[in-house]
Structure formats: structure tokens, C-alpha cells
Amino acid sequence: MSLKLGVPSKGRLMEKTFSWFEKRGITLSRSGSEREYAGKVDGIDGVTLVLLSAGEIPRELASGRIHLGVTGTDLVHEKLPRWEQQVEQVSLLGFGQADLIIATPACWVDVDSLDDLDAVAAAFRKTHGHRLRIATKYHRLVREFLSDAGVADFTLVDSQGATEGTVVNETAEAIADITSTGETLRANHLKILSDGLILKSQATLWRSRVASYDTTDKQILTELLDRLS
Ligand SMILES: Nc1ncnc2c1ncn2[C@@H]1O[C@H](COP(=O)(O)OP(=O)(O)OP(=O)(O)O)[C@@H](O)[C@H]1O
Numbered sequence: 509m510s511l512k513l514g515v516p517s518k519g520r521l522m523e524k525t526f527s528w529f530e531k532r533g534i535t536l537s538r539s540g541s542e543r544e545y546a547g548k549v550d551g552i553d554g555v556t557l558v559l560l561s562a563g564e565i566p567r568e569l570a571s572g573r574i575h576l577g578v579t580g581t582d583l584v585h586e587k588l589p590r591w592e593q594q595v596e597q598v599s600l601l602g603f604g605q606a607d608l609i610i611a612t613p614a615c616w617v618d619v620d621s622l623d624d625l626d627a628v629a630a631a632f633r634k635t636h637g638h639r640l641r642i643a644t645k646y647h648r649l650v651r652e653f654l655s656d657a658g659v660a661d662f663t664l665v666d667s668q669g670a671t672e673g674t675v676v677n678e679t680a681e682a683i684a685d686i687t688s689t690g691e692t693l694r695a696n697h698l699k700i701l702s703d704g705l706i707l708k709s710q711a712t713l714w715r716s717r718v719a720s721y722d723t724t725d726k727q728i729l730t731e732l733l734d735r736l737s
Pocket residue numbers: 518519521560561562563564579580581582583604605606686687688689709710
């Protein structure tokens with residue numbers, strides 16, 4: 509057997525993950541062309557690199573198909589209910605920092621907090637005959653957060669990308685998405701609610717609690733974690 513390490517297959521997370529391992533003497537690389545999702549590991553024996561979408565890594569860890577994986581806290585918390593039972597946080601990697609937040613149109617001058625959103629949502633339903641729409645891809649986290657905050661009169665609209673555009677495109681009245689510099693929010697005339705921070709996320713190395721580890725795997729895991737610490 510070999511230990512399977514899942515890493516995002518493209519973009520900023522892939523490059524920064526490769527550099528993070530490189531600094532610790534382990535070289536991860538794509539084995540083929542830009543478009544081939546195969547990879548290799550140099551600097552340690554018995555580890556196989558699996559290139560995956562960042563969004564799929566939580567489920568691969570939870571099913572035990574990979575032993576270790578790098579992805580954001582946001583994606584693990586969203587995709588894995590009771591994530592602590594399925595994965596263990598090994599290391600925060602210090603990049604990919606982003607906040608999952610709730611934002612409304614900047615021109616809603618009377619709306620600053622979740623209480624204000626709740627009031628607007630109730631009024632919105634009466635006026636429009638349907639619930640205020642919040643666009644997001646983080647359905648579980650947003651539902652849980654708003655329910656804890658007592659905001660009830662809303663409906664979630666699925667948005668898998670360009671979520672900030674849904675307000676100007678009139679498919680939603682508010683959004684819940686990741687922000688880093690805040691530029692995308694500003695460009696789309698949105699503002700974050702003062703108490704609208706749902707989660708602070710960053711790229712993290714996770715270990716699957718459900719994958720099977722034979723004696724060799726356990727030895728490799730100990731060596732790898734030793735090198736990475
Ligand atoms: N602007 C940003 N700055 C920093 N980190 C970000 C930013 N946007 C997203 N991230 C983080 O990057 C990770 C991957 O996000 P992304 O939305 O690219 O995943 P994905 O949709 O699964 O990717 P893919 O397109 O491969 O399926 C998440 O953990 C997210 O928090």
C-alpha cells in the first residue's frame with residue numbers, strides 16, 4: 509500500500525501547497541502536461557499524489573480514498589457534517605485565508621446587522637410575496653449560522669461561482685461567499701454585515717480518520733508528519 513495525499517489540482521491553492529511541501533523537503537509535481545491530473549512525489553517513499561478539485565477533497569478524506577488532503581477549512585466544514593469524526597486537522601498552512609461572510613447591497617443604508625437583515629427579510633416577504641434570496645454555495649454553513657442568529661425569512665439560491673454578481677443580476681438580494689481582499693464585494697456594490705462573519709478559513713492539511721492504514725502506511729505517516737511539523 510502507499511499513502512495517498514490529495515492536493516488541489518489547479519490555481520493558487522495548488523501552487524502554494526507545492527511550495528509549502530517543497531520548503532519541507534518534499535517535492536510535489538504534475539507528472540504530465542498542464543492538463544494531466546497525475547502527479548508525483550519526490551523526497552519521501554511510499555506517498556502517492558492525487559490531484560483533485562479542492563471541493564472534492566473533503567469527501568475523498570471522509571470516504572477514506574485518500575489518507576491526507578489539503579483544502580480550505582470552509583470546504584471541510586461545509587461538506588462534512590460532524591467533520592471532527594471524519595478528519596483530523598494536522599496543520600494550518602498559512603495561506604488561502606478567506607472569510608465566509610454575508611453581504612447585502614451597499615445601498616441598503618438601514619441594514620447593518622443580522623437583526624436588520626431579519627427585519628428586511630420579513631418586510632420583503634410581505635411586499636414581494638416570496639422570501640428574500642441569499643445566493644451561496646455554502647448551504648449548510650449559512651443555514652446553520654442564520655438559524656442560530658434567528659433569521660428565518662430567507663431562501664438559499666445555489667450559486668457555484670461569480671456569486672457577487674447575483675445581486676446586480678437580480679437573482680438574489682444578498683450573498684454569502686468567501687472574501688479575501690474585499691475587492692470583488694466592492695466592485696459589485698456589496699457590504700458585509702457587521703456581525704456577518706460565518707467562518708474564517710485557510711488552507712489546511714487534514715488526515716482521514718476513516719482511511720485504512722496498514723503497518724507500512726503508519727510508518728510512512730509518522731515519517732511524513734515528522735518532516736512536515
Ligand atoms: N479569494 C480567495 N483568497 C483566498 N482563498 C480563497 C479565495 N477564494 C477561495 N479561496 C479558498 O480556496 C479554496 C478553494 O476554493 P475554490 O472555490 O477555488 O474551490 P473549488 O470550487 O472546489 O475549486 P474547483 O474549481 O477546483 O472545483 C477554498 O478553501 C476557499 O476558501
